[in-house]
Amino acid sequence: MGSLNIENVKKAFGPVEVLKGINLEVTDGEFVVFVGPSGCGKSTLLRVIAGLEDSTSGRVVIDGADVSATPPAKRGIAMVFQTYALYPHLTVKNNMGLGLKQAGTPAAEIDRRIGIASSMLSLEPYLARRPAELSGGQRQRVAIGRAVVREPKLFLFDEPLSNLDAALRVNTRLEIAQLHRRLRATMIYVTHDQVEAMTLADKIVVLNAGKIEQIGGPMELYNAPANEFVAGFIGSPKMNFVDGARLGETAKTIGVRPEHLTVDAKSGAWKGTVVHAEHLGADTNLYLDCEKAGLITVRIFGVYNAEPGATLYATPDPAKTYRFGADGKVLK
């Protein structure tokens, strides 16, 4: 079991309130990702769940029990950090087993758990090595393995992939997804990375300045953002926002994603000039300076050749255009 309830959690550092009343329900086995701009409180919330920070008020409930006053080691959680925090003088096997040994777990049981975890994470060939003899990706897998052997109720990940290069990030992301599927454990994961959030999460929590803006599945947030902030945060390249008044609209802002615009050389809704074309291989990002809409991004599937200075017309798909009011909320 590993359900979590966060009830009106507030956290202040001196006069600064960093978490402003967070309410969140996580069911057993869910993979929940916290995203939001730098400084919005993601890590602080994770640390409050772990017990590494005390909340100023509110409750953290794990499997129905209020753990707000319970020390971290007794909460049944395991945390994986950005920096692996492995002991350099211990082998991989001993790094993974140390916590269990200190807790008095019998040696045979420690070996059994290390066997399962190292097989899941393809660490068997490295068990006798020391951290200095491993790559960054392997070290992070050991750090994850050390969490797995503890059989925690909750796994907490604080940007675990951010020290890895692009290719390793993809591999390790896949491993974390598979681990979640095999263990069916509850996982809470903080990241800056859109792709990690979209691909790993059952549920994404979008935080902004200490408050939750929206909670939902990746596609729900992408297709039905509640407000301009979430619409602009989820999706890459970012949604285009155009001043409604410039388009003769009553809405304060009109939003359209780069992939929901088409271009034509002869006619269309917004006449513009090509500023730059980015060729990504599988698709092309076109930057157009439009008379009505200002600078917009259009994402075109495949290769699209456009010379800077050329005239093109962009047309938004009306079924995929969002209207936002003065308060930033989506207008129905």
Ligand SMILES: Nc1ncnc2c1ncn2[C@@H]1O[C@H](COP(=O)(O)OP(=O)(O)OP(=O)(O)O)[C@@H](O)[C@H]1O
């Ligand atoms: N121990 C502390 N003392 C004072 N202020 C702190 C402390 N820890 C965090 N803060 C502040 O709280 C705010 C939230 O920090 P937090 O690390 O939770 O943000 P974050 O969303 O995880 O950011 P990032 O994505 O940059 O890691 C920041 O303004 C930070 O400066």
